[in-house]
Amino acid sequence: MSVTFVNCFEVPTGREDDFFARWQGVNAHMRNRPGYEEHHLYRSLAPDARFRFVNVARWTSPAAVAAAHDDEFRALVSGPDWAEVVSTPAVYEEIHHGAV
């Protein structure tokens, strides 16, 4: 079952560029893990949006998402720069879709 990983990030004002650079480092790891299919990183147009960044990524399975959050991942997101960021990761299934 293909699944969608969604992570909403709260980032302190003025720290957006730093966050984006560090996120790209994590992303370079994740996209090379087995089961990664695709990702979109979104940044809010409004600078005061609660979730300044949202990552929406598709993986082949929940197990693939779990396996990618490995020791290397944990090392990448440790340290004081990451402690300032609030993240809300979870795995989702699509239950409704439409398009014009």
Place this chain on the structure above:
Amino acid sequence: MSVTFVNCFEVPTGREDDFFARWQGVNAHMRNRPGYEEHHLYRSLAPDARFRFVNVARWTSPAAVAAAHDDEFRALVSGPDWAEVVSTPAVYEEIHHGAV
């Protein structure tokens, strides 16, 4: 500029089916508004995820998103059933994408 509207929903446990039914009523309105392009509604696999549902929708412009949140929309999301739901809507631009 095509933009992405993201809304994360906190829904009380046991109220998911009711929320989904009401959300579809709102969605039926939104997808007929000018500028709507596409949407995906996601539900978390874990029943205790903070955001039980996430809506990711593409629109032609920020102005189209704003115009769709009209009086009819506000009437649809009024009432006690909606008061129990916490939503976090915002408009985003894609700043990073990748795929295998």
